[in-house]
Amino acid sequence: MEEIATNKNTGKPLETQEYFINMGPQHPSTHGVLRLLLTLEGEIIHNVEPHLGYIHRSIEKMCEKDSYTQIIHLTDRMDYLSSHMNNEAVSLAVEQGLEVEIPDRVKVIRTIISELTRLSSHQLWWGVFGMDLGAITSFLYGFRDREMIIDIFEETCGARLTMNYNVPGGLMFDIHPNFQKGTKAFVTHFKKKLPEYDQLLTENVIFELRTKGVGVLSKEDAISFGVTGPTGRASGFSNDIRKHNPYSAYTQVDFNEVLREEGDSYARYKVRIQEMWESMSIIEQLIDNIPEGDYKVKTKAVIKLPKGEYYQKVETARGEFGVYIISEGGKSPYRLKFRSPGFSNLSALNRMAKGAKIADLVVIMSTLDLVIPDIDR
């Protein structure tokens, strides 16, 4: 048994008490401006209270004044690592309201770019996750290979991060002549590199000790907290929108929803690694089968959605992203709500971190894969 320290003068056991510490808003492992107020006893966490809003821009209020085409541009300022999927969600919601039929070519291109975006997001996550644990190599490797995807984006739509490639009715312009060649070269390259990634961390003893059994989230809690995406799937919560409510070209492709039961940081890591394989498989199935046709359906310059409500959800790299539009028939929505995956995922942080040590909190946060603008909006 641990010996309890005593006060030399009184002979009584030393008193202990809870204390508070601020982690962030400027902390390297919060990956953005997030402040966590920790209640600690020693280095054991009793409570984590996130303080949000450092980059709250009230995007939803701005949307009430903007046209639907402008709104798309705002969405990639939320989860900037899933910018294409966010753009797609708004485009799909508007198309749902306009009742336009989208050409197959657009659906396939959107799906390929979505999966490339997911890959680049997971690559970046893998890199910073390693770095959070003290492995700088993974950071450099992750960014090196991500660069190939970013180059494809740049060639296709001119932007590297905030892409805005989607417009209501299709795409802003057709794919670049090099698109298929570049994408195939990337997949070939990354198929060789991913096992190396995996080996670098997965079988490392230190890595396994720091992630296995750390930050466990049960399936019941995952559902109750609305934890979606790879984080929810690592707890056994089947929530992949691509499977449950398929959109774009996801009905045409064969892929698995990656599920694990453990719900710990290691499971979340493995789910994302496996998802990278699935994404590459989806890209391979589609890249040689892009149908000919138009890249856009002509829509009016000023889009007015008929009076009514529209809800569209897509699977971003972080989970379920929802767009809820209430239209009164005007050129701007009466009310627009973004259901961002990060906000719900963060709400489970306290549950996951209770009883863990401060160093574990860094691991848990990293496996949640938080993007702060997505939470603050």
Place this chain on the structure above:
Amino acid sequence: MMMEQEQLKERILSIVPEAEFEEAGGYLNATFPFAKLHNLAKNLRESEDTLFDFLFCLTGVDWPDHMTVVYHLKSTIHGHSIVLKAKIDSREKPEIDTVSDIWQTAEFHEREVFDLFGIKFRNHPDLRRIFLDDDWVGYPLRKDYVDKVNIIDL
């Protein structure tokens, strides 16, 4: 087993007879007075044949003469979805029961609605502003909110 829309309607009507229905956004929408919310939500969450265990979206809407809190629900076991709209008549002092005891994610989402719409959630464990400063005046997502400093009008 997935319940058909008609069955869901009947179930809701048996708990809240004054509920009104419409189809919008691909979901069945049920609108009812806010006082009925907690009882209905608890029932839909716990009944074996409905089991709405996943609250995937919670938000508020400010209408000219009333406010609504909108709950998007899904059952991960049965696969059916529904949208509940609790109507609050008062725009001056809107209050509604919390559902954070039923779905834990509601705790954060209700704080957001409180912060931006000023709707008070009764029995909420920790009702504070979540994005804005504690001394912020007004509720930005209300239609009559005017901010002279941070102008958003184009």
